[in-house]
Amino acid sequence: GAVVSQHPSRVICKSGTSVKIECRSLDFQATTMFWYRQFPKQSLMLMATSNEGSKATYEQGVEKDKFLINHASLTLSTLTVTSAHPEDSSFYICSASPLDEIQETQYFGPGTRLLVL
Amino acid sequence: GQNIDQPTEMTATEGAIVQINCTYQTSGFNGLFWYQQHAGEAPTFLSYNVLDGLEEKGRFSSFLSRSKGYSYLLLKELQMKDSASYLCAVVRDDYKLSFGAGTTVTVRA
Numbered sequence: 001g002a003v004v005s006q007h008p009s010r011v012i013c014k015s016g017t018s019v020k021i022e023c024r025s026l027d028f029q030a031t032t033m034f035w036y037r038q039f040p041k042q043s044l045m046l047m048a049t050s051n052e053g054s055k056a057t058y059e060q061g062v063e064k065d066k067f068l069i070n071h072a073s074l075t076l077s078t079l080t081v082t083s084a085h086p087e088d089s090s091f092y093i094c095s096a097s098p099l100d101e102i103q104e105t106q107y108f109g110p111g112t113r114l115l116v117l
Numbered sequence: 118g119q120n121i122d123q124p125t126e127m128t129a130t131e132g133a134i135v136q137i138n139c140t141y142q143t144s145g146f147n148g149l150f151w152y153q154q155h156a157g158e159a160p161t162f163l164s165y166n167v168l169d170g171l172e173e174k175g176r177f178s179s180f181l182s183r184s185k186g187y188s189y190l191l192l193k194e195l196q197m198k199d200s201a202s203y204l205c206a207v208v209r210d211d212y213k214l215s216f217g218a219g220t221t222v223t224v225r226a
Contacts, residue, residue, distance in 0.1 A: 002157075034213070043121075044160070044204070046173040093159055102209045104148055108159035 002087060003095050006109035008102055013084055014117055020080045021112045023094030029074035030096035034068070039090040050077050074099070084116045119143045121217035123205050127210070129195055130221045137190045137203050137220045145210025150178050151190045152204040154219065162205055163190065167208075200224045 003026040013019050023033055032051050036044040048069055050056040056069035068080040077096075081088055090114050095106035120142040128156040141149070148167035150213055152160035166181035166188060178191040192199055205217040 040217075043218040044206075044214075046213055046215070049213060056187070102214045104150075104165070104214075106214065107160070108152075110159045112155070116186070 001106045002098065003050075004094065004107050004109040006092075006112050008112060010109060010113045010115075012115045012117065015085055016083055018080055018082045018085055019079055019114060021077070021092055021094075021114075025075045025078045025096040025098075025107070028096075028098045028100075031074070031099050031103075032097045032117045033071060033076070033077040034095045034097075035069065035079050036093045036095070038093060038111075044071055044093060047079075059084050081114065084114070086116045089114055118205055119207065119209070119215040121207055121215060122221045125218070126221045126223070128137045128225060131197060131224055131226050132162040133195050135175075135192045135195060135222060137192070137222070138179055139188045139190075139205035139217055141186050141188075141205070141207050141217075143207050144162060146183065147208040147210065147212060149179075149181055149188050149208065150206040150214065151177075151188075152206060154202045154204055156202075158193060163203075178207075197224050197226065 005024045007022045035047045038044045038070045047062045048056045048058045050069045050071040052071045053075050058064045071077040091111050095108045123139045151163040154160040164179035171180045176193045181188045196209040202218045202221050206214040
């Protein structure tokens with residue numbers, strides 16, 4: 001149980017285009033989903049927290065207009081990188097906290113590798 | 118602010134023991150996780166400590182001292198498949214996670 005999927009697993013796009021990444025909790029409902037970014041040999045950095053039906057909360061320094069988050073249901077959150085640039089190339093990982101577990105618990109998706117040319 | 122330190126790299130021999138230390142200075146503390154992450158993959162849960170002391174789970178054990186802001190992950194009977202990055206993550210006041218940069222462990226035959 002507690003499986004989180006992400007789609008796509010890998011995406012290459014041209015500079016200036018927008019890219020949407022989906023995060024789904026497959027066998028549980030999630031109160032909260034989190035979006036992280038990880039550059040090579042660096043730590044996971046929390047970008048934003050999303051709760052179903054409400055606006056996402058962004059970490060300091062993360063542009064909310066550039067990284068659009070929609071949390072349409074208890075099993076799906078999407079991250080859209082708008083007008084992507086090469087510096088947005090990174091590994092994007094989502095996680096989800098199940099409704100019926102302690103709020104610190106997060107299950108991670110397999111990640112999406114974004115390359116912006 | 119959040120400051121979480123762990124060594125960058127460690128190397129050990131198959132069958133040996135390795136201890137990965139993590140020290141933290143954070144604005145709040147509600148527990149500490151250890152995750153394993155293989156290259157290009159998502160982190161997977163190893164352990165969670167919220168009280169002082171040692172938690173043992175098979176070949177992996179994790180220790181926490183809240184007063185010292187210190188934790189370690191102990192890997193015993195190392196196997197080649199244990200070669201990975203190990204991430205220390207502190208649960209903040211708001212119950213979100215702050216991660217250390219990770220320790221890359223290389224197991225040699």
